[in-house]
Amino acid sequence: MNRPRPDSRLVLASLALLAGVVVFLTARALFPELSTNHDEGVYLQQSAMLLEGKLWLTTDLPGAFRPWFFVEDGTRLYPKYAPMTALVFAPGVALGVPRLVLAVVAAGNVALVGLLAREAFEEWTGVLAAAFALATPFFALISATFLPYAPTTLLNLTFALCYLRSLRRLDAGHPRASLAYALAGGVAVAFAFIARPFTAVLFALPFVGHALWTLGGRLRAAGVFATFRAPVAARLLVVAAAGATGVALTLGYNAVVTGDALLFPYEAFAPLDGLGFGYRRMLHYDRVFTPALALNANLTLLWELATRWTVAAPLGTLLALVGLSTLRDGREPDALVADRTVRVLLAGVALTVAVGNVYFWGSLNVLGGLSDPTDGFMGSYGPFYHFDLLLPLSVFGAAGLRLAVTRGRSWLSARPRLDARQVRVVAIVLVLVAVPVAVGAQVAALDGPVERHTESSGHYERALEPIRDHEFDRGVVFVPQAFGPWLNHPFQSLRNGGSLASGEVLYAQDRDPAGDFAVVDAYSNRTLYRFTYRGEWGPGPRPVTPALQELTVREGTSHTVRTRVGAVGRLSSVRVEAGGAVVARSPDTANDANTHTVRWTVNGTHVSYGDAAIPLDGPEEVSVLVTYVQEGGATLTYRQDVSVDATGESVRVVWPAETRVCRLTTDCGTEGTYLDGAGEYVGGVSVETRLSTEGDETEDG
Template sequence: MSVLPPSLRPRRLLVHLRQRLERADRVSLAAALVAVAAGALTFAVAVTVFSHHSANHDEGVYLTQAALLLDGQLAFHAGSLADAVHPWFFIEDGGRLYPKYNPVPAATFAVSMALFGEPRVTLAVVAAGNAALVYLLGSAAVGRRAGLAAAVLFAASPMAIATSSAFLPYAPTTLFNLVFAVAYLWSVRDESLRAAGVAGLAIGVAFFARPYTAVLFAAPFICHALWRVASATRRFGAESAASTTRALVDAGVRGLPDPVRRHGLTALFGTLFVGVTLAYNARMTGSPLVFPYQVFAPMDGPGFGERRILGHSVDYTLGLALESNGYALREIATRWFAAGPLGTLAALVGGAVALRGWRATGDPRGLLYDRAADDASGTPGFRRTATALLVGVAVSVVVGNLYFWGTHNALADLSDPTDGLASLFGPFYHFDLLVPLSVFGGLAVAAAARALSAARDRLVSRGASGTVARVAIAVVVASAVVVAGVAAVDAAADPIERNAAVDAKHEAAYAPFDETTFEDGLVFVPTPYGEWQNHPFQYLRNGPGLDGEVVYALDRDPVENFAVLDAYPDRTLYRYGYQGVWTADPETRVTPKLEPLDRRTGARVDAETTVGVPDRVARAQVRVDPRRGAPGGPDHVSYTVSDLGDSLAVDWVVTPEGVRLPGAAAAGDPEAGDPVPFDPEGDAVAVTVTLVDPAGATFTYRQEVTVRVTEGSEAGASGKRVEVVWPPERSTCRLVTACGTEGTYLPDEPDAHPEWVVFETAAEASD
């Protein structure tokens, strides 16, 4: 027997769904189709264009947070390894690592991770939900046909497509904002307490997700609610013999005026989630009034003056705010709304239609509607309220974002529309602005459709045949659809292509990981942007317990790396590296390698390095140079070899006393055979072979081996042993002796080096 209640049993659900579909009209079915298409498009973009995530490294933050939530945690508990596994935008607090973002967006991703094992399902559901809610909102404000067109415009907007397809918080927060807006309007139209409660819950969740975004969206609704409550209270007091306060107290909850009860319920549920937000703050930061983002960067919030995050700071003035946000609005109007300038023009026309209708008839749907075919619900007064609130949302989002420097940061170079995160996702802090633009644009489309219908009727009334009239109108409609479609595709193509280029770069960089199956692996990853996990390599994320099939650790100082190795003594070791320089430019690619490592320990480690030598090399200089070094010997030694063939073999020995070059004596420089001491706690020792041609040009083979001294009673009287991480990091450099990742040696990529380059190294530990 099923444990599910009857209303939730699959057979009953299917019957109920079939009955609803049978009752649905063409507009409702079309709206459902638009929502499904929006979800499918979002999922397709997410798995193709963002297959290895985007250039916005917030994605890694939210996905890591989602994994933590699934594991029942709000933070990593890394202890002494916190610095080695510190994710981007996480705060370190005594070994605890917690994200600077609130958990609601991550929780939405966690749901589909738990149910389907694929967080992109959430992206599709959110996109479909937003399109459906824009339809409902537009239907309530300006009619169902206009709502349908609004849903299409919203779903086709490049900013909605790009932003909804990545693991970012803006589309999920808008989903809750839209639920609030629709439920609020329904509560006003239908005098529904249930809808009022849903509105409060939705805006409360939105506040928990992104407080400032929710406040900006809700501000006009709050003003409207306060006005209605004040008006109802005044009327109630005027109709009562007692004072207004006494009358309200005596009435009790059930006797209160309906607006007071409804908006009070909305406020109550919304305030409950404000309390949840403050409780979360207290749990994470120790103070209910301090948000995690403030702990991470106290000067990163709303406000003017000095704004700062990490090493980046700006004197954010009103003038700079106006310049940045003005540029952002132009970008939305010309690039990021559906069909670019054509879609923006439609929104302006829709606004004019609403204003004209409001003035002429009191109904913002305008004069072009046939009242006999009315498709809108509610009274004209209700629709005036709905459209006024949408205008209020537009004003609130635009004005409110002046006070926040985030848009300025996202735009980067204001003179270059292809620079900054806004070039990939649009001015995403203005994401909610798509809602009023879409609704008014939808009104323009619906008004145009009505005008075409009226034009067809006029043609018929003037003697044209019905067929001719229909063909003429069809030609006009087809032309408009083609123009709008081309404009929409053109607007969306550019950001999709830029994001696809980023993904192609990521796919190439992460290829070794896609080709490797890890079993208890430990991978050291480089730090091109500083000591942060997932910045930039957000595809390489640790699990909640830091104990999954693979653990990622930052490749840092030798002492710190040995601490990680000691914490994971039985794992298979790897080092991730690449040849090239990692930048944000998608055209600048790197060639990756995932190199297996092992730890070799003994009283001594004998190593041999063999390098290739081209023609016309006059001499070679061999040098040992520790990064830190230690007292008790030379800080480096070197010797020169003049008799060269097509290769050169260099022997070197690592002992607890230091690194020695046995070949120095054979080269006629016995002092170069002295051991060079290194820091016994951990050091990186560079062994270089520099080839010099007669003109003085050089080519250097460089290898850096991580070493330390350990204790072991079986290794001689002192019990000292040496441990090395093998193989060393190898690079080949022209004209300089150190060139970083630009010269990374790729043994499996022969085309990455001159054909004469050989760089082989071997080592054996012994007691």
């Protein structure tokens, strides 16, 4: 009795659903605080802005609120990226489940790969191609991030399927369906162009070539008038016209945001970024991108892709090469788009993507270093800029596997000394050998990246725990500038929404006193906090001890600060610094041998220590340094930095002070941040501080 064969469409839908679940869970498990690619925060903040109806943020304090990869233009802050990708993510952001969109995009990509494989071969090759896409290591890792590559591929695949079906429906006598597919395909490629213009062009080139070839053949056969009256020309023109709107919208967006239709936001951010050879620069990173370097980088990247990032690498690559042999199969029937033509188009995508990216210096940057390709983003995620190769690798990999199985079965059947039972035994043995090898290759490809992402995410989760555990009610959090004057870099989760006027919490960069007091004045009705940590934040997962400190702004005619520190050797010097001036004083012999107390005052015109004073005018940082010399000559310095704003009649103080314990230097940044009870310090280290304000009997510790 023959069992009914399962419906291939149902199996394909199940694989697409599984892809969505896998990517959703991967995003939650591996990237709970987003990934090490800090572009994610850019797109998510842009999504929040679009939901507020804004293309840019407006603030009188752009230096305090400038996010990573945003252009500062007067009081405006706008992202260097076009809004299409952010628009894709916006529904998830609005629902409060952003990763839901990642799942939908992943499911769509797997389904579309399967449907395109059906167009090129038949239904079960389509199912197998979808399985190949799902099993491709870089698919899950890149799809689980809020980056533009998977969404742009979704748009490109939609364009390809609609283009093919438009012509095939016309051949089948369904002109209305054909026209609808043509329009949908044009819109899809327009959106893809807005998202990533160069990526969209590289993907579309084979289809543009096919359209021109089709029109050229009809021109030679029927002349201009008859050609452009033909239904096929109408469909191609609809695709072209709809696609051209993407160019128009992109130029219009440029004109609105940058003031010049031909100036892209990424060029406004970094004029020497982008396509082409020669000198290239992005912020503090620059290279002379020569054709030789470009070719070397891309060959290295493609080799890494072929040997590490395909299904059961390099098996997936070898199967795709076998599948390419189907380009020679069969004769071309009298049809607008025959199966063989579809295969040629999909193979053409592989060619244009691989060759075209030689012209883009991002292909070099994604490697990290040519000497160790596993060091950069390529080693952790796979080929960002070659994500569209998922289509030809999956389709031809599936075709290659089916071809190998078919020929293997034929070879076994042709062996007269093997009966049916022996053939089945040989097949089972081959499967039992192949499956562990394939699984081992998959594990080997993913093991390193997953371990790195898990370690990095744990690092971020521990660092951000104080903020995650706190319930804010109209707060402002000052965030340290770990990697320069940016928000969301590296702390992508600490980003503002679509407005700088609302929200339970706003994040601002912890800058100099003038900048911080400007934020204090602009948000005087909010509670202030300082996010800090003990340790040095680096590109790798180095452990830090975090803290969230509530701040107060004390205002009065005069403030007195008493700081008592633990003795850790011979007291060498006590200094008070402000505005480049220094007051030093001999140690007070009245202090207990085990501690030393420094008492200083600040008013609206001066900071005083003992009988000496330093004039103040406006916002300034007052630093107090107590240095001990230990046996062997090593030094340990207690450092306290206090932001003050002297206005003549009164003075404001941000409290508590930032306290550090520095070894062998007097200024050690966050590496020496003092957090009472946190971390290991030299024996005897302790800090107690009190602030008293004239006319106010309370003291702040």
